[in-house]
Amino acid sequence: MNVLDFDYMLGLIPVLLKYLPLTLEMAAAGMVLALILACLLAVIRVLKVPVLNRFTMLFISFFRGTPLLVQLFLFYYGLPQLVSSLTAINGITATIMGLTMHFSAYMAESIRAAIVGVDRSQTEAALSIGMTNAQLMRRIILPQATRIAVPTLMNYFIDMIKATSLAFTLGVTELMGATQKEAAGSFLYFEAFIIVAIIYWVIVEMLSWLQRYLEHRLNKAYSR
Amino acid sequence: MIRLKGLRKVYGRQTVLDGIDLDIAKGEIVVVIGPSGTGKSTLLRCINFLEKPTAGEITVGDLTVDACSTSRKDILALRRRTAFVFQNYALFANKNALDNIAERLIVVDKWPKEKAREKAREILQRIGLGDKAEAYPASLSGGQQQRVGIGRAMATGAEVILFDEPTSSLDPEWVEEVLGLMKQLASEHQTMVVVTHEMSFARDVADRVIFVDGGRIVEQGPPSELFSNPQDPRTRDFLRKVLPDQTV
Numbered sequence: 001m002n003v004l005d006f007d008y009m010l011g012l013i014p015v016l017l018k019y020l021p022l023t024l025e026m027a028a029a030g031m032v033l034a035l036i037l038a039c040l041l042a043v044i045r046v047l048k049v050p051v052l053n054r055f056t057m058l059f060i061s062f063f064r065g066t067p068l069l070v071q072l073f074l075f076y077y078g079l080p081q082l083v084s085s086l087t088a089i090n091g092i093t094a095t096i097m098g099l100t101m102h103f104s105a106y107m108a109e110s111i112r113a114a115i116v117g118v119d120r121s122q123t124e125a126a127l128s129i130g131m132t133n134a135q136l137m138r139r140i141i142l143p144q145a146t147r148i149a150v151p152t153l154m155n156y157f158i159d160m161i162k163a164t165s166l167a168f169t170l171g172v173t174e175l176m177g178a179t180q181k182e183a184a185g186s187f188l189y190f191e192a193f194i195i196v197a198i199i200y201w202v203i204v205e206m207l208s209w210l211q212r213y214l215e216h217r218l219n220k221a222y223s224r
Numbered sequence: 225m226i227r228l229k230g231l232r233k234v235y236g237r238q239t240v241l242d243g244i245d246l247d248i249a250k251g252e253i254v255v256v257i258g259p260s261g262t263g264k265s266t267l268l269r270c271i272n273f274l275e276k277p278t279a280g281e282i283t284v285g286d287l288t289v290d291a292c293s294t295s296r297k298d299i300l301a302l303r304r305r306t307a308f309v310f311q312n313y314a315l316f317a318n319k320n321a322l323d324n325i326a327e328r329l330i331v332v333d334k335w336p337k338e339k340a341r342e343k344a345r346e347i348l349q350r351i352g353l354g355d356k357a358e359a360y361p362a363s364l365s366g367g368q369q370q371r372v373g374i375g376r377a378m379a380t381g382a383e384v385i386l387f388d389e390p391t392s393s394l395d396p397e398w399v400e401e402v403l404g405l406m407k408q409l410a411s412e413h414q415t416m417v418v419v420t421h422e423m424s425f426a427r428d429v430a431d432r433v434i435f436v437d438g439g440r441i442v443e444q445g446p447p448s449e450l451f452s453n454p455q456d457p458r459t460r461d462f463l464r465k466v467l468p469d470q471t472v
Binding site for chain 1: 315332362
């Protein structure tokens, strides 16, 4: 067995870290957009808005029922053929679109469950003091649903960070794409990929820590 | 002040309210009694459209709403003239005691936050929880939660407060403090409609007691008359069960 090239591994870390911001930016953008879309989808599902509800169910079913990689290829290679104004779509945009759609479908379902999980009597109380449905959602239901949903949503965010690595299949040089190139140049595949694995791992661990902190803070109002 | 005309509520094939006519004067304390499952709660919940009545007319103050042709605006207006106290308190779990009370003033009446909280603080004093402003519902006892529930209703400035079995979920030790607060409100001439099984409250505080059975008002009158000289056999039968120590 060959001995690992530790010098190469150490030297690779700063090279790869230069691509970390792009990875995180794609994940952050995807997360923010997915959250907004998921809230919208979840509210439509909860209020059973006519027509939109059926459309939402179809949307969720499709984006949960097909692989993310297939969706990315659809957005990047497929859409420009269909809609000529999208020919300029780049890999980063396509990745963010794919992450948004894919994860919003999952997140919509957990947000919906969280909304339904808020005690029904509080809805009646809010209506009884004359709140509108929108005020009820914004002031009473969503803040409490957030607390219920945060652990799962954080898990999706963690998943999303790892899923950004698929962007390299669209030619984006992010963390994974950069590693691939480095490895191809040096032929030190194991060294390169174990380093990138460790980088992902450390980031995910840091987020898990943040997740525990958030849960602790959000639960404050509910503990005796 | 409040007038119900021909109020009906039908669930599927079951008629829960079968034509309720009722006039309540400003400042009047009306207690609704009757066997379980006879539509007492439904009656209250129809008054502010937490349940949509099947038919009938509801007047609160200068607003009249016909159950058959209501707009969203009507329902909102009706709810803003009434306040509701729930059996299970139904406090907003994400808000502390102060904000549970101030919420209506901030969100519905659009008061500036500080002014609303000042008013809420005043109410907390009146309900004897001046030191619990920052406490969240989960850390309050049942009795304290229900008092905040009543405080929330007081803050609405509604023309009438509807109480739906406000002491039924409480441990016996907390019942008195809640009834005490309700008596205090009654003495301030707050119009109240109270569904309760607390016969002593009905006897001591009510201006009028209404006996409901089978979705209809069977009998009504001042507590002194209704309790000592009930006319209808169903009223007599019910009172004999709930007041066993008394010869009816």
